[in-house]
Amino acid sequence: MELFSTDRDYKSLYTPGSIQPHGVLLALSEPELLILQVSNNTQTYLGRKPQDLLAQPLSFLFDPTQVEVIKQYLLEDFSGVNYLKLFICTDEDRQFFDGFIHRTKNSVILELEPTDSSAQVTFGNVHNLVKEAIAKLKRTSTLQEFLQLAAQELRIITAFERVMVYQFDQHGAGEVIAEAKQEEVSPYLGLHYPATDIPEQARELYRRGLVRVIPNLKAQAIELVAIENYETHSLPLDLSLSVFRSVHPCCVEFHQNMGTAAIVVISLIKDEKLWGLISCHHQTPKNITSEVRSACEFLGQFISSELANKVIQEEVHYKAKLESLRSEVIESISQADDFIDALVQPEPRLLDLVGAKGAAVCLDGEITLVGSTPEVEDVWELIDWANTQVRENLFYTDSLSKLYPKAKTFKDTASGLLLLQISKVKQYYILWFRPEVLRTVNWAGNPNESIKVEADGSVTLCPRQSFEQWQQTVRFTSEPWKLSEIDSAFALRNAIVGIVLKKAEELAKLNQELERSNQELASFAYASSHDLKEPLRGIYNYSTILLEDYACVLDEDGIEYLQTVVSLSVRMETLINTLLRLSQLGKAEINLQATNLNQLLNEVINVFDASRQQAQFHIHIPRPLPTVQCDSVLMGEVFSNLIANALKYNDRAEKWVEIGYVDEEEWERGRVGEGSQRCGRVSRLGATGVETRGKYFSASSEASLHLNLLASSSQSPITFYVKDNGIGIQKHHLETIFKLFKRLHSQEKYGGGTGAGLAITKKIIERHGGRIWVESSVGEGSTFYFTLE
The missing domain is CATH 1.10.287 (Helix Hairpins)
Structure with missing residues (x-):
């Protein structure tokens, strides 16, 4: 794995001007096939000095038949390296070579490697090994099993001491995820390597060249010799795809520090991107035959192809599971009357929909929490902040505290966040949370050692000296969100909007x-x-x-x-x-006008006071009522019906009725209705309350004016109430009492009646765009609430 330190080093990686010594390189003109450059070791392998070959046609070395074969190769449109068998007649005998040919921008490069007749692995053996390896790999079911077996089979084929499968993450850092090795060799499985170990330019070379062979990292590089006075001789020769391209000194030192003398690296490509590497290490110099090299290349291509299938298969299975869960949620929502209940019940389904541990559903100012979540106040603040981060109705991160520092206080529940915005008009959100996962990353040596800061402040990359396990604890992060989980959340939003x-x-x-x-x-x-x-x-x-x-x-x-x-x-x-x-x-239109409810209620009470001279009753009004838009005649009928019922269905010696109102903030504080399910505890008559027998409390004109201005300017809804100390209503009758002609008692009890008063009252309230409901305790009394739009 090649490492270098400066921009010039980056360039020298592609144009080093030298090759490894186990082969020969010829740079040829096209279409003449004149020899423009050669490696300075031709005497050893070809029996010719470099100067004798420069400016000569290729036929100077090979017979016409072989030259014609080479020309035929060049007629094809190819971007990689082609393999062919060649030979040269020497004074003594024929010398056979494995040839590798490819085209650069300015020339054709032909590389020759002498064949090793004493190779222990014959072509037939390699073919059988590859065939058997492929059969075994096809039978694997999981990606991890597949990669582990790939490492084992390649170790058999190459006979190297260690074979590792190395996967890159989104930032270029890598991890050893599978390993096959000799017992005495130190394990690297599970170790991480920083992105600086294999920079982007080196990763690009691995993406373009499928197999990289370095038989001897200590071998002296062979310089290239160019033709004199040739117009292109001053241009560096691009050796990006060269089989024998020399090794960068930084890479040599890097691997020597690992105790490695020879390497074979096979690229794993997925979706035309470098997914990872299979790296074969040996502690002593070791070359492989062209047959083994071809087998490695073929297996690498097969593994890459199957790798994509395995990854897709796992993703498809997980995606199918998410789709099944989402279908259940959507079906529940479409059939249910209560959206929130359908969404959050059962709880695991909503969480499993994106693989979360907690969730919060926010609908119109109400939050429902599911699983392990931050507190409600924290969720509200998080939503306010996330509103500025949402793009296309989604926001997600696996390290929330890096973007939102306050999240450190609830890292145990929400280090990861996936927020789904259902509506841009109203506050409709679903938030999913993932807890902090304290990960101990085992690096192959301290990754910071690969970065050296010079005295002038410049940064240089250099080989790390140690590859002993070095641990780093990663905090304030969760498991990352998968693309399928994000897609699942977005699909849920679209389905909800459709429903x-x-x-x-x-x-x-x-x-x-x-x-x-x-x-x-x-x-x-x-x-x-x-x-x-x-x-x-x-x-x-x-x-x-x-x-x-x-x-x-x-x-x-x-x-x-x-x-x-x-x-x-x-x-x-x-x-x-x-x-x-x-x-x-x-049928009739209601006559809406600004109505002072204090005056209206005073008239209603006077009627009761005049018609019930002997009755013992008290009407309490804790504070002046506001001025509202309503039909005064109909609203008088509402108060008349509610007061009449409060006094009629009351068997106490001392009867009382309390009339008042609360706004939205007071609902939250629980000001009205002792024992009320909606607003908690209610205070009894306060210091300003007046106990009167049929008389109305009259506030000062200044106080009334101030109250009415507040009521008219407020955007919060007002809830009125009429409360009594009567006989109360059983819970199962709380809804039926508003039905027409529905009486809870016989005609002879509590003064008779038609059972239509509350039905008329409900109709009047609804004509005003409001609603009416009752809360009651048997034997203690009832409180009727109603709102007006």
């Missing part, structure tokens, strides 16, 4: 149908009620006449029957009037 749009369309259609149906029902109720009143009035009148004029001829049973007819007709007229009232509420 919301579909439900909005369905709801709009349903609302249109309901509106039409309500109009028809209201018209029917009005017509029916109106038409029924005339015959009913006749029944009442004739029954009354019979009682007045013919009572003397009727017995007691007849009189009782007529009295029952009169009573029932009166009750029926009351019910018909109620239906007419409801139908009018549905």
Whole structure:
């Protein structure tokens, strides 16, 4: 693995001007095939001095048949290195060579390596070994098993002492993820190497050349000799793809420090990028035959191909799992009435959707936490910060504290964050969290030793002296988010948006149908009620006449029957009037205007005070009510109905009713409704409260004006309440009491009634765009809440 220190060193890596001594290099012109440059060792291998070969045609060395073969190779469009067999006739005998030919920008390079007739591994043996290795590799199921077996098989083929599979990360640093070695050799499995060990330029060379062989790192490099007075002789010869390219001194020292004398490096390519290396080490000089070299290259290509398949297969299996989970979530959401419950139940499903340990669902100011998460306040602050970081509705990091320093305080739950923005208009988010993973990185020596700062401040890369295990603890990081997990989160957002749009369309259609149906029902109720009143009035009148004029001829049973007819007709007229009232509420436009609720309520209380002189009741108003936009007549009916019920359904000697309001902030503080599920504890009458028998509390004009200005300028919704100390309502009746003609008691108890007052009240509140609900404790009392838009 080649290391160098300056820009000039980077360039010298491609144009070193020398080769390794175990072969010969010829640089040829094209198409003449004149010898322009040669390595200064031709006498040893070719029996010719360099000066005798320069400017000579290639036919000076090879017979016409072989020259023609070489020309045929050059007619093909190839970007790599081609292999061929050649020979030269010498005075003594024929000398056979393994030839390697490739084309550069300015010349053709032919490299010759003498064949070793005493090689212990024949072509047949290598072929069988490769065939058997491929068969075994195909049977593996996991990526780790595949790479480990690849290392073992290549060690058998090369007979090197150590074979490592080395994987690059996104920053260029690497890790030994598989290893096959002799027992006495120190293990490197699991060790990490900094990016400076194999800089980007060296990685590019490995990407272009599939196999790099260095038989002897200590061997003296052979310089190139160029033709005199040739127009290109001053241009450095590009040896990027040269089989015999000499080794950079920094690389030599690096490997010698590791105790290595010979190396073979096989490149692993995935998606046309350098994924990793298979590095073979030997402690003594060792060469491999061309057959073994070809086998390494072939196996490297096969491993690269299968590597992509194995990685894809693992990704596909994981992606399929995520898609299955996402389908379950989407189905739950599409069928559920409560979005949050469908999303967070069961909890593991939401977490497994992206492989998280915790999650937070934020919808319109409410946060639901799942699993291991920061506190709610921390989540809110995190959302505020992340709003500035979100791009295309997503934000993710595996080291949150590097970007958001406060995250160090909750590193145990959220060192990693994946945030999904569902809506840009409202605060709709899903946040997934991953805890800190304290990783002990085992480096092959201290990585900082490869960086040397000179006296002038310049930085130089240099070989590290030690490769003993050196540990570094990495903090404030989580497991990184996979692309499939990010895609899964984004797909969930798109699905949720689609479901919301579909439900909005369905709801709009349903609302249109309901509106039409309500109009028809209201018209029917009005017509029916109106038409029924005339015959009913006749029944009442004739029954009354019979009682007045013919009572003397009727017995007691007849009189009782007529009295029952009169009573029932009166009750029926009351019910018909109620239906007419409801139908009018549905048809008539409400008259919205600024209404001082203090004056309105004072008028309502005066009516009760005048009509119940003997009743013992108290109405408490803790503070003046605000001025609101409403229909004053209808709102008077709301207060009248609620106060009437509060006093009617009360069997205490001392009856009281409290009327007031709370804003959004007071809901949070829990100001109203002792025992209330929504707002917690409620204070009883405060110092400003007034206990009065049917009298209204009158505040100063200055205080009322100030309160009304606050109410009119506030954007927060106001919730009004009417609270009593009556008999209370059982929990299972809290919803049914608002239905028309629904009574919880017999006609004889608590003063009778039609059971329509709360239905009318609900209708009025809804016509104002608000809602009404009740919270109650049996035997203690009830609190009716309502809002107005």
